[in-house]
Amino acid sequence: MIKKYMNIYSKTTKVLLMILGATLYSIGLEIFLIPNNIIDGGIVGISIMISHFTNIPLGILTFILNIPFFVIGYKQIGKTFTISTLFSVVCYSIGISIFKPIPGITQDILLASVFGGIIAGLGIGIIIRNGGSTDGAEIVAIILDKRSTFSVGQIVLFFNFFILTSAGFVFGWDRAMYSLIAYFIAIKLIDIIVEGIDESKAVFIISSKHEDISQAIMDRLGRGITLLNGKGGYKGVATDVIYVVVSRLEISKLKSIVHGFDENALVTIGSVDTSGKSYKKKAIH
Known part of the structure; x- marks a missing residue:
């Protein structure tokens, strides 16, 4: 009986932490990055650029574009990781919609890049540490890792570098460079959260x-x-x-x-x- 309650407590804690992580990620995007035309990598980055041209709500786009990856991941990787990723994407897609009406805190591009990267990285790190993921691109990277000589990290880095570079054609090259700053700050925060400062x-x-x-x-x-x-x-x-x-x-x-x-x-x-x-x-x- 005690073991059963401990299992429930553990799962509940993970769910709450993933919700917290998704909330922080949403804040980093909508309060700091997106108002200043700074994008994130992965499917979210693609969604931000598509939303810019079509005015389709970003929260809806991120969810729709991730659906094919959920299907692939469920078949190729397994249901636990895929369901956790689906839950995370749903949470931050809702969060993006909630924080959309709130104006950005700063118009200083450098401050927005730094603090947006910190908050987004903190949120993603919490999600990953609790068994989830924020992007369907990571699912593809895991699958390709098994079929190529490249690691998951290398595949994700290449994919995101291509997306962040594409931002130069959409928002200007200065915004693309600021996006790279935010991305590398986020990566460092993710590393600290997942591995621990005392790694x-x-x-x-x-x-x-x-x-x-x-x-x-x-x-x-x-x-x-x-x-x-x-x-x-x-x-x-x-x-x-x-x-x-x-x-x-x-x-x-x-x-x-x-x-x-x-x-x-x-x-x-x-x-x-x-x-x-x-x-x-x-x-x-």
Whole structure:
């Protein structure tokens, strides 16, 4: 019974957060970007340009243009993701219609680009973090990712770059450039919301001074380290490889520590998902 209520609570929370995300996305579009002829990427960007020429309400356009992608996604990807995306699109399409009569807060193009990008990115990030999506283009990107050598991110970036460039022919090239500013700000906010500001990074360090470096990391960062047995492929010399997991904010300090002992040390860094108490920092006295 408890498990059942917890499941209901979890799903309800996700739905409410997706509604919040859709609301923020709508505000970013209608209060900041659209009044200043700054567009977003994806189907929304296409809808904004079509609406500009036809006067068809943007909320209706975004929903209609996304329908084919819902059908494709339902067949190719699965119902859970597609339904979540459908719900998100419905929510922000309604939100766009609600906020349409409200005049833009600022006519300063740069301020509109920055704050519109921040608010829209925040909203999209919340939606993605809770299992949804805001655009049918992402569904196509996921499908193409399975059939090509390009990643989802690369496909979406190419698609959006084409759309944002097209804005130059519709609203002028200055507006297209401001749209790129808003887009890249939004992307950064999405990254922070989805991955977290304290995103974990796995670091491998290869150095002949691994003992000094290991001790310095434990003393100055308060992180535990693991020594892996390794051997150089060229000379066949045995060496210990340092493995440590740190937060994104600690990367710069970690590099400083390593290269303070060995300027030639090889440091490789990758994003990881972590769990377990052993990851938590030890108190540094």
